[in-house]
Amino acid sequence: xxxxxxxxxxDLGWPLAGAFATVLSGLVLGALAAARGLPAWAPLNAxxxxxxxxxxxxxxxxxxxxxxxxxxxxAACFFWSAVAVLLIRRAPRGGSGLAWIAGLGxxxxxxxxDYGLLPARLSPGWELVLPPLGVAAGLxxxxxxxALGLMTAAALGRDRLDATPRPRTAPTTGTVAPRPEPPPxxxxxxxxxxxxxxxxxxxxxxxxxxxxxxxxRLGNGMKQPGDPETxxxxxx
Numbered sequence: 001x002x003x004x005x006x007x008x009x010x011d012l013g014w015p016l017a018g019a020f021a022t023v024l025s026g027l028v029l030g031a032l033a034a035a036r037g038l039p040a041w042a043p044l045n046a047x048x049x050x051x052x053x054x055x056x057x058x059x060x061x062x063x064x065x066x067x068x069x070x071x072x073x074x075a076a077c078f079f080w081s082a083v084a085v086l087l088i089r090r091a092p093r094g095g096s097g098l099a100w101i102a103g104l105g106x107x108x109x110x111x112x113x114d115y116g117l118l119p120a121r122l123s124p125g126w127e128l129v130l131p132p133l134g135v136a137a138g139l140x141x142x143x144x145x146x147a148l149g150l151m152t153a154a155a156l157g158r159d160r161l162d163a164t165p166r167p168r169t170a171p172t173t174g175t176v177a178p179r180p181e182p183p184p185x186x187x188x189x190x191x192x193x194x195x196x197x198x199x200x201x202x203x204x205x206x207x208x209x210x211x212x213x214x215x216x217r218l219g220n221g222m223k224q225p226g227d228p229e230t231x232x233x234x235x236x
Contacts, residue, residue, distance in 0.1 A: 006157020017149030024145035044069035107143025
């Protein structure tokens with residue numbers, strides 16, 4: 001089984017997508033609540049309406065309401081981020097386009113499930129403090145955060161791949177390797193015989209390509225061939 005791409009891995013893509021989705025959606029929801037004159041933590045308090053009822057939106061910042069709402073919000077963002085990772089688990093490759101499709105598509109799915117399939121008591125509760133457009137903006141921020149987290153995972157995966165040591169190869173000097181010399185011609189072979197071959201420069205080759213013995217090679221001391229007279233011998 002092939003290893004999934006970086007953004008589809010639960011040890012890389014999932015935690016980054018969940019963290020980005022949690023932070024970005026929380027900031028957008030808090031900013032929208034503050035724009036309506038409400039505390040920035042009001043959407044988090046509203047998330048606990050399943051336990052405390054709708055009046056929880058008027059609760060001040062405390063651990064029992066705001067802390068619990070933040071925990072539910074983080075868990076929901078990481079849950080939907082896991083869904084996004086599973087959607088692209090079998091993708092052979094991934095880029096920014098796939099990350100945006102997975103992030104925004106999962107956020108749309110979350111909105112349909114939370115506000116279309118689940119009972120009102122189990123909804124995120126953002127509608128208690130924000131108008132429908134604010135709820136849609138919060139969901140969109142969650143989708144954008146997931147997409148950014150997935151793209152970050154893809155970038156980190158490429159960096160790790162580039163940092164993997166590769167087998168060393170011989171360094172190239174930029175110079176062309178010398179061409180092998182052609183084999184010596186027959187004439188060169190006669191001029192430079194091998195150590196075990198008789199130096200053929202001391203022999204005469206006739207036109208018929210038949211090697212005959214050179215009479216001067218006998219070393220009689222004369223420049224002319226033949227048997228010289230005794231008095232003609234310079235060495236006597």
